[in-house]
Amino acid sequence: MSQAVDKIPNGPGAAAILGAGIGCAMLGILAFAAEASRPFADMLNFYNPVGPLSGKTTIAIIVWLAAWFVLSRFWKNKTVVMATVNVAAFILLGIGFLLTFPPFWAVFLGAR
């Protein structure tokens, strides 16, 4: 294994992992919010044939890439506490799954 490879700090990887968690959570939050509010869903209708899904996914992707970019800039040469980053990323991923699950919407919004 080369010395140069060994010296890569964990910051860039941590940024990618936390960024992915943020992107997943954002998708879930937007899916839930659009279900909760018809006017908000209409605002997310970026492309009519696809409807609000176009806005939810576009915004989630932009937030994911922006979060990844910003975190990468901050953590470019840093070593961060990876266990904490993992816990945060897993919680965010869990939020993403939970808020995209329609029966969970019904808990707060009533039967659809």
Add this chain to the structure above:
Amino acid sequence: MEITTRDFFTVLHGMGFGALFMLAFSGAIVELYRISVAPTQMSAKGQQLLGLYLVAMVFLAWLTVLTGTYQIYPWYRAVPPTGVVELSEYPRRLLLSSGKTSQWHNIGMEWKEHAGWLAPIAITMAAYVTMKYRQAIVQHRNMRIAVLAFTVAAFVATGIAGSFGAFLNKYAPVKGGQVIILMEGGK
């Protein structure tokens, strides 16, 4: 033997990209698990191959969600003109027209269309970290755990989207489009 353009794109999305992406998880998860438990056993060549394998999965993941969302979903959610009662070319309305099938849309399609998008985000991260760190990932145990966990999450999300896609295609297939004659047969 003929096929319509909508059939073709549905098969391309589900079987061409989606199923191939789904199949690729078996190799990716085994390799990521292997470097997770025995990281020093991965050669430079093996690590490079794993990275390229994950990059190929990234392409498949994005092709799957983009064709699904922007090519097929508009056909699925199309609104029939006023007075149309034959709903076979309007799958969403067809499912919602009966209490026996409405939950295939309200739960199945609603979950599929959102959860499916978690997969490309997760697998893109996994591919980036694997390509970025290569063999140096042996020194980052928690990073290996995160990459493996997000890859498994992508697999679950793909499974949700794929299985509901298959069921929806049974109960309310996307139909219509231009007919392409593939082959003429004898009577």
